[in-house]
Amino acid sequence: MDSTLDTLSVPKTETKKKTKERTAQPYWNPYLSGFGLGLVLLAAFVIMGRGLGASGAYSTVVASGVNAIAPHHAAGNAFYEGYLGNGTTSPFKSWLVFEVLGLLVGGFISGALAGRIKKTTEKSEHISFKMRYVYAFIGGALMGIGAKLARGCTSGQALTGGALLNAGSWIFMLMVFAGAYAAAYFVRRQWL
Amino acid sequence: MMAPFYKFGLFGSEVSLIVAFIIGIGFGFFLERAGFGSARKLAAQFYFRDMAVFKVMFTAIVTAMIGLFYFAWIGWLNLSLVYLTPTFLWADLVGGLILGVGFVVGGYCPGTSGVACVTGKIDGYIFVLGLFFGIFAFGEAFPWIEGFFNAAPMGQITLSQLLDIPYGVLVFIVVLIALGGFLLAEKVEKYFARKDAEKAL
Numbered sequence: 253m254d255s256t257l258d259t260l261s262v263p264k265t266e267t268k269k270k271t272k273e274r275t276a277q278p279y280w281n282p283y284l285s286g287f288g289l290g291l292v293l294l295a296a297f298v299i300m301g302r303g304l305g306a307s308g309a310y311s312t313v314v315a316s317g318v319n320a321i322a323p324h325h326a327a328g329n330a331f332y333e334g335y336l337g338n339g340t341t342s343p344f345k346s347w348l349v350f351e352v353l354g355l356l357v358g359g360f361i362s363g364a365l366a367g368r369i370k371k372t373t374e375k376s377e378h379i380s381f382k383m384r385y386v387y388a389f390i391g392g393a394l395m396g397i398g399a400k401l402a403r404g405c406t407s408g409q410a411l412t413g414g415a416l417l418n419a420g421s422w423i424f425m426l427m428v429f430a431g432a433y434a435a436a437y438f439v440r441r442q443w444l
Numbered sequence: 445m446m447a448p449f450y451k452f453g454l455f456g457s458e459v460s461l462i463v464a465f466i467i468g469i470g471f472g473f474f475l476e477r478a479g480f481g482s483a484r485k486l487a488a489q490f491y492f493r494d495m496a497v498f499k500v501m502f503t504a505i506v507t508a509m510i511g512l513f514y515f516a517w518i519g520w521l522n523l524s525l526v527y528l529t530p531t532f533l534w535a536d537l538v539g540g541l542i543l544g545v546g547f548v549v550g551g552y553c554p555g556t557s558g559v560a561c562v563t564g565k566i567d568g569y570i571f572v573l574g575l576f577f578g579i580f581a582f583g584e585a586f587p588w589i590e591g592f593f594n595a596a597p598m599g600q601i602t603l604s605q606l607l608d609i610p611y612g613v614l615v616f617i618v619v620l621i622a623l624g625g626f627l628l629a630e631k632v633e634k635y636f637a638r639k640d641a642e643k644a645l
Contacts, residue, residue, distance in 0.1 A: 279485070282499035283626075285478035289500060290507025292470035297512055299463055301448030302527045304471055306555035307579075310572075314579040331586035350461040352558060354468020359559035361469070362476035371564045374483035374551060388483075388567040389574035391550015392557070394542050396578020399554060401593065402539025403529050406553040407471075409540075411501065413529055415508035417614060419598065419606045420531030424540040431544020436490035439549050443487040 277366040293415060302347070303412025307399040309352035311335050312343050331400075378441045387442055447521040472559055481559040483551025483567060490548045492636045495629035502622045513615045533596035550574065 279285070296303055315335035319326040326332040336343050343349075363369045375384040399405035402424050404413070410428060413421020446452050450460055478500045479485040488494035515521035547553055552560055552571045560568025586593075604611045 279479035286500040286503025288474040290504035293508040294511040301451040350464035351468035354465040355472035358469035358472025360562040363563035388570040392571040392574020393578035394546030398543030400582040414505040427540025428544040431541040432548040435545040
């Protein structure tokens with residue numbers, strides 16, 4: 253009697269555990285996700301006459317922050333002024349800001365549907381959390397400088413300009429891969 | 445109705461913000477589907493372990509490029525009304541190089557770091573803080589680097605104009621290069637998977 257009860261109860265607890273932990277689904281095939289991404293990009297071209305972007309929205313946040321703290325300082329700087337506009341409308345009423353807000357929602361929807369929303373830090377076991385955060389900050393800062401210098405990031409330049417066969421975007425894209433492959437060796441312990 | 449719709453006055457700037465939001469949802473959705481909310485997945489590209497960055501990017505580029513070419517060819521889309529970022533040789537070269545280093549050091553790019561944040565990656569938030577700092581540093585240094593930023597202006601120019609190759613021919617060449625790249629990417633992944641397995645033994 254006891255043994256039959258045991259065998260019956262084992263699968264029960266297993267299914268309970270499974271629903272509780274909700275294992276994350278695997279990612280989509282890269283060609284399928286790429287095709288979807290390409291259709292979104294094409295929709296932006298057809299509907300709006302422009303491509304996708306990301307870094308511009310972050311620049312609006314920075315320029316608005318500087319403007320809030322030191323308006324005179326921001327007014328004298330052509331870079332900040334470009335994101336602040338002429339003052340008749342809020343700088344946050346911009347296409348890229350709304351697009352990035354959508355990006356956050358879309359990323360959340362996809363992650364939630366696949367059970368991939370989890371508080372975690374992306375790194376290998378060879379480096380500490382502290383080091384990973386230092387790298388993340390430095391990498392982010394370099395990304396910010398590079399994206400502003402190149403007038404766009406992986407979205408606005410590489411993806412958008414790539415599809416438009418924009419000369420500068422293809423130069424940019426080659427250099428992104430060159431820079432990343434050249435630096436990869438020095439930060440390998442972070443990832444491998 | 446001719447495309448781009450917005451440029452032909454189908455809707456105004458207020459509605460364009462709603463369009464931006466919806467397009468953004470699609471953008472974020474497919475980035476997350478591809479696994480680009482994960483820095484390890486993204487960085488693996490630069491160690492030849494997972495070539496998803498290349499595959500996703502070039503599939504997207506080829507898809508949108510063929511669509512654009514086709515719509516322009518049948519005369520439905522006016523390509524001259526699609527915004528083309530002007531080329532500045534030195535800023536594009538050096539900016540791309542710095543961004544590439546930042547990509548492998550930080551593990552994300554601006555768009556993917558947003559997806560990382562909403563899916564709970566702590567390093568994604570730190571990366572965004574760094575991003576804000578970098579943009580601020582660029583803004584503060586702007587008066588000094590403005591000359592370099594605007595050096596070697598080439599205007600709004602496509603590869604087809606620069607290399608004097610007909611648009612359709614170049615589209616075809618890029619498709620061939622992408623297909624060759626995909627085949628190579630699959631081979632490279634298999635090679636490194638085998639090597640890693642041998643090492644583990």
